[in-house]
Amino acid sequence: MLQTETRPASLVRAETRDGIRILTLDSPPVNALGSRLCAEVIRELEAAIADSAVTAIVFAGANGLFSGGADVNEFQAPPPPGSKNIRDVIATVEKSDKTFVAAIDGNALGGALELALACDYRVGSNNARVGLPEILLGLLPGAGGTQRLPRLLSARNPMNNGLAGVQMALDMMLKGESKNATQAKGMGILDDVALGAVERAVELAKTKAGTKARVSRFTFIVLPSMTAMAHGMVPPEERGGLAAHKLIDAVEAASEMEFKYGLAHERRLFEELVRSGPAQAAIHLFFAERELGKIPNLAGDVKPKEIKSAAVVGAGTMGTGIAMVFANAGIPVSVIDVNPEQVERGRANIASTYEGQVKKGRIAADVAKARTEGVKFVGDYAAIADVDVVIEAVFESMKVKKEVFAALDKALKPGAILASNTSTLDIDEMASMTSRPGQVVGLHFFAPANIMQLLEIVRGKSTSDETLVTATALAKRLRKKGVVSGNAFGFIGNRMLFDYIREANFLLEEGATPMQIDGAMKDFGFPMGPFGMSDLSGIDVFYKISLEAPKAPYRTSEIAARLYEQGRYGQKTGKGFFIYEDGKREPVEDPGVNDLIAAESKRLGIKRRRIKDEEIVERCIYALINEGARIIEDGIAQRSSDIDLVYLNGYGFPAYRGGPMFFADQTGLHDVVRTLKSIAAQPGSDLGVWTPAPLLARLAHQGQTFSAFKGQPK
Ligand code: T1G
Numbered sequence: 125m126l127q128t129e130t131r132p133a134s135l136v137r138a139e140t141r142d143g144i145r146i147l148t149l150d151s152p153p154v155n156a157l158g159s160r161l162c163a164e165v166i167r168e169l170e171a172a173i174a175d176s177a178v179t180a181i182v183f184a185g186a187n188g189l190f191s192g193g194a195d196v197n198e199f200q201a202p203p204p205p206g207s208k209n210i211r212d213v214i215a216t217v218e219k220s221d222k223t224f225v226a227a228i229d230g231n232a233l234g235g236a237l238e239l240a241l242a243c244d245y246r247v248g249s250n251n252a253r254v255g256l257p258e259i260l261l262g263l264l265p266g267a268g269g270t271q272r273l274p275r276l277l278s279a280r281n282p283m284n285n286g287l288a289g290v291q292m293a294l295d296m297m298l299k300g301e302s303k304n305a306t307q308a309k310g311m312g313i314l315d316d317v318a319l320g321a322v323e324r325a326v327e328l329a330k331t332k333a334g335t336k337a338r339v340s341r342f343t344f345i346v347l348p349s350m351t352a353m354a355h356g357m358v359p360p361e362e363r364g365g366l367a368a369h370k371l372i373d374a375v376e377a378a379s380e381m382e383f384k385y386g387l388a389h390e391r392r393l394f395e396e397l398v399r400s401g402p403a404q405a406a407i408h409l410f411f412a413e414r415e416l417g418k419i420p421n422l423a424g425d426v427k428p429k430e431i432k433s434a435a436v437v438g439a440g441t442m443g444t445g446i447a448m449v450f451a452n453a454g455i456p457v458s459v460i461d462v463n464p465e466q467v468e469r470g471r472a473n474i475a476s477t478y479e480g481q482v483k484k485g486r487i488a489a490d491v492a493k494a495r496t497e498g499v500k501f502v503g504d505y506a507a508i509a510d511v512d513v514v515i516e517a518v519f520e521s522m523k524v525k526k527e528v529f530a531a532l533d534k535a536l537k538p539g540a541i542l543a544s545n546t547s548t549l550d551i552d553e554m555a556s557m558t559s560r561p562g563q564v565v566g567l568h569f570f571a572p573a574n575i576m577q578l579l580e581i582v583r584g585k586s587t588s589d590e591t592l593v594t595a596t597a598l599a600k601r602l603r604k605k606g607v608v609s610g611n612a613f614g615f616i617g618n619r620m621l622f623d624y625i626r627e628a629n630f631l632l633e634e635g636a637t638p639m640q641i642d643g644a645m646k647d648f649g650f651p652m653g654p655f656g657m658s659d660l661s662g663i664d665v666f667y668k669i670s671l672e673a674p675k676a677p678y679r680t681s682e683i684a685a686r687l688y689e690q691g692r693y694g695q696k697t698g699k700g701f702f703i704y705e706d707g708k709r710e711p712v713e714d715p716g717v718n719d720l721i722a723a724e725s726k727r728l729g730i731k732r733r734r735i736k737d738e739e740i741v742e743r744c745i746y747a748l749i750n751e752g753a754r755i756i757e758d759g760i761a762q763r764s765s766d767i768d769l770v771y772l773n774g775y776g777f778p779a780y781r782g783g784p785m786f787f788a789d790q791t792g793l794h795d796v797v798r799t800l801k802s803i804a805a806q807p808g809s810d811l812g813v814w815t816p817a818p819l820l821a822r823l824a825h826q827g828q829t830f831s832a833f834k835g836q837p838k
Contacts, residue, residue, distance in 0.1 A: 136164045137186070138172070143179040144329045145172040146227075146322065150186035157235045158195030159207035166208055166216050173220045180223040180329035183239060184322045185230070190252075193234025196261065199398050199407055210235035210267040211391070214242040218340060223333050227325035228252040228314070233302060237313075238267040241276060244337040245328055248305045248314040249321035255302025259367050261410060262403030262780070265297060266394030270374035271340070271386045273297065273313075278344035280312020290346050294354055294375055298368055346379040363649060364780040366402050401790060405782030408831065409772065412765030412783075417596045419589075419608060420762060426589045428597035429539070435460060435508035436515050437528055439470030439501065442545055443517040445573030448474060451498035452574065453602050458500045458508050467501050474499055477574065505535030513598070515567055516554075517545040520669065525549065526557045533558035541591055543567040544582075548618055548669055551584040551611045561586035565595050568615060569604075570774045571661070578774035579604035580615050605773045610760035613674055617770045619755060620784075622673070623747040623813065625666070628654040629681030631740055632721045634808075635732035638701040639713045644737035645744060649778025654744065655701035656711050657775075659694030663687050663701075678810045683724055687717070730808070746800055748784040753817035756785075756833065764789075764830035785830040793824035 137148040147168050149155040157165075172178045185191050194210050203209065217224055217239070226232070226240035229249040237254045240246045248254070256265040256273065264270055274293040278286030292311055296303070308314040318324035354372045359365035370393040377389040397403050434450045436443045439461035447470075450457035461467050478492035487495075502508060514536060516528050525544060532542050541563045544554055555564035566582025579602070581595045592608065599606025609615040614622060628641050642653025658666055667688040670680075687700060694700030695709065702711030725732050752767045761767050768783020781787045788796050797816045804814035816824070823833060 134164060135161045136168050138168045140178065141326055142330060143177055143333070144182055144326045145175070145178045146182045146184055146326065147172070148184045148186050149191050152187045154189060154192030155185045155187060156192050156195035157210045157213070158198050159203065159209060162208040162210055162213050165213050169213070169216045173222055178222065179333035180225065182225045182227050182322065182325045182329050183243065184227040184325070189230030190226070190228045190232035190240070191236035192231060193236045194267070196407055196410060200404070210239060214239055214267055217242045218338070223329060223335055225325045225329045225332070227321040228254065229321045231302070234258055234265065235267045238265055238269045238272070241272040241339055242268060244335065245315045245332060246313060247316045247318060247321050247325040247328060248308060250305050250317060250319065252305040252308065252314065252317065252321065253302045254308045254313055255300065256297045257300035257302065259298060259371060260300040260406065262367050262400065262406035263397050264367055264371040264374055264390070264394055266390060268387055268390070270297065270371060270390050271378040271383060274346070274375050274378055275342035275344050276313065276339045277311060279342045286344050287347065287350065290344055291350065294350070294372070297371055298354065298358065340383045344379055346376060351376045364402060364778065366400060367397055370397055402780035404790070405780055405786060408765065408782045408786050409768065409779065412769050413605065415763065415765060416606060416769065417600065419592060419596065422589045422593065426593045428594040429512065429541070429590060431455060431512045431594065431598055433457070433511045434513050434515070435511040436517055437532070438517040439466045440517065441473065442569065442571060442573055444470040444473045445571065446515055446517055446545065446569050447499045448477060448495070448574040449569070449602050451495040456498055458502045458511065460502050460505065460508055462503065471501060505531055509535055510537055511540060513541040513543060515543045515545050520546060520549065520672070522549050522553060522672065525554050529554045529557040533560060541565065541594060543595070545569055548614045549672065551582050552586070555584050555586055562588035563591050565591050566611070566615070567595060576774060577605050578770060579606045580617060580770065581606050581608045582611055582615055583608055584611050605769050607766045607770050608762055610758065612758065612760045616755055616761050616767055617774045620748050620751045621775065623751040624744050625654050625658065626680050627743045627747040629683050631735060631743060632683055633681060633725050633728060633730050634735060636735045636740060637713070637718050637721070640737070641740050642711070644740040647737065648741050648745070649781060651776045658684065659700035659702055659711065662693050662696055664693040678812045683721055686720055686724065742799060743803060745784060745787065746796065746803065747813070749788045749796060750800060750814070750817050750820060752785050753820040753830070756830065757817060757819040764833065789829040789831050793820060793829065797821055797824040
């Protein structure tokens with residue numbers, strides 16, 4: 125019987141036109157330059173280089189782009205010995221005397237642009253985009269980008285001895301931003317832009333065959349003041365700035381060292397970074413974001429409904445913020461509010477927000493005008509009868525929300541989706557007021573809605589797959605990170621936050637001060653601590669939410685309630701846990717509050733003690749992790765990386781730590797469980813809170829991680 129050997133399809137297409145060998149990268153979805161693709165490219169390259177009939181070589185990409193760069197999957201573990209990578213491909217090019225042209229159609233990012241920079245010439249199509257975004261992955265361009273880009277831009281932008289070009293290169297790499305075809309041509313990265321990049325590249329290769337324009341031979345200077353300034357503008361290494369500082373060092377080395385030594389130095393720095401915590405955290409988050417829209421167990425291929433218009437009920441700060449989100453995405457939106465003063469305040473909020481953005485040069489005046497006009501204020505439900513989606517953003521009271529849902533159900537067309545911006549309340553209860561529970565969903569925006577990236581998409585027990593898919597697609601269109609959550613009090617973010625805040629208050633009772641606790645959490649990497657956050661969101665808001673919350677099976681502190689009773693609501697009243705002088709946002713310690721706390725300790729019979737920052741961080745972060753584990757177990761979160769994205773995009777968890785669940789994985793679940801048990805063993809500790817969640821205990825026992833756990837969502 126004839127044996128047919130099925131050889132995996134080649135990832136490189138090779139063809140020759142008039143002596144020009146065109147090597148097309150073809151590894152869907154993004155031609156990621158992983159070890160297999162690199163090995164195949166090298167094989168094709170060596171064949172072309174050895175072929176005397178080949179006068180020049182053109183690189184191109186299939187699947188609508190050049191390439192998304194190195195395969196990021198391969199950075200999650202050390203590469204197998206002997207495996208090829210983009211550096212090996214580039215070394216093969218650099219060694220050859222042939223002429224090389226890169227034909228860039230669509231994206232050429234990271235290692236893909238580094239390959240193009242190693243070529244003699246680069247041609248882009250009109251939709252070409254080039255960039256070295258490695259810093260967004262906690263890395264630096266590790267295949268010559270830090271050595272070649274400053275050389276090229278310094279040569280192409282010779283003003284001020286080429287220093288302008290070097291600054292461009294530094295900025296581009298430190299921001300991780302990509303450039304479109306026009307910008308890239310203007311900077312000198314692309315030698316030409318044409319409708320058909322491959323055709324133009326072949327033409328150029330023919331005329332340039334036998335010539336060389338290797339960037340590696342260029343030299344450039346960089347002033348110590350420039351790199352010193354650059355170091356000064358990025359965060360400290362231990363606060364998320366590790367990759368940036370090493371990147372600047374690599375560029376400095378590029379100006380001082382011979383090319384091959386600079387390259388070796390860049391490689392050393394890259395190897396240090398790729399194994400670092402911040403890089404592994406960034407790579408975790410890269411894939412976490414790509415997992416977001418994937419909802420397990422959907423019945424078949426459910427298509428999202430089209431959203432052509434929207435409405436928001438309530439012209440308060442959240443309501444108008446949400447309206448601006450829709451206007452910014454070009455979706456016509458109406459805001460309905462029966463209170464004329466509130467409507468005026470809402471209008472003013474929108475106008476001042478866009479004026480501010482124009483002043484800061486973030487948007488043009490005509491865009492601001494179009495967006496402001498994109499928000500209509502109406503006085504009754506009949507005016508929004510035809511919208512595709514409505515978001516209720518009224519006062520956080522179940523009674524009020526149920527009345528609104530009943531009214532919306534009557535007024536809106538049958539196909540419309542009814543959503544609530546509630547931050548804690550039961551979506552099913554609101555849905556029960558309608559004839560369309562399948563079209564009811566939670567869309568929980570975070571304040572300020574037009575700034576914060578996070579959107580919790582709350583799935584009720586009757587929410588249909590179509591409504592859910594429509595909501596996740598809408599989140600992408602609104603440029604939000606749409607995280608699907610089950611319907612439980614506080615959903616994902618706030619449910620964990622209650623435990624975090626509760627533990628912070630217990631630490632106050634036991635001897636710490638608000639300033640000390642916030643200081644410790646800021647040192648951990650949060651932009652503000654639990655008490656600065658309480659004062660910003662409003663102690664009254666937390667207090668009222670706690671009244672609606674189901675009775676907790678454990679003790680909670682009463683310190684916030686004491687402050688509420690004294691009318692200390694936080695920044696809005698100029699005092700809360702801290703004092704805010706003359707409307708400033710800087711928290712000032714208030715000895716009166718420390719006295720109030722000490723009195724509370726006395727009332728509870730708690731002997732105050734000196735508490736180390738380490739204990740503060742441990743108890744606050746581990747409270748988050750343990751509750752996070754319960755949330756995964758309850759199926760409220762689909763995966764642990766969703767929780768990480770919630771905490772990064774909604775609660776300021778430091779990105780370079782990857783989120784609470786990733787932080788736990790990095791720490792080691794075994795150690796996390798041991799610490800939880802040691803906290804539980806302390807006198808006065810609440811076992812209900814500190815007993816490790818069953819999932820956490822099980823994974824720790826099995827030597828597993830949260831990231832690897834693919835539990836069943838409810
Ligand atoms: N490696 C592996 N997988 C990748 C990938 C990559 N570089 N880029 C994308 N994917 C996967 C992604 O996970 C998703 O998979 C699918 O492709 C579509 O992606 C040595 C060190 C290219 C602009 O940082 O910015 O080169 O979810 O949903 O919106 O110096 O992807 O379908 O299973 O994002 O059309 C540097 C990263 C690497 C670019 C396309 N490169 N990628 O956007 O699709 S480090 C980057 C992107 C490097 C060298 C260094 C975007 C895109 P799945 P997608 P998209």
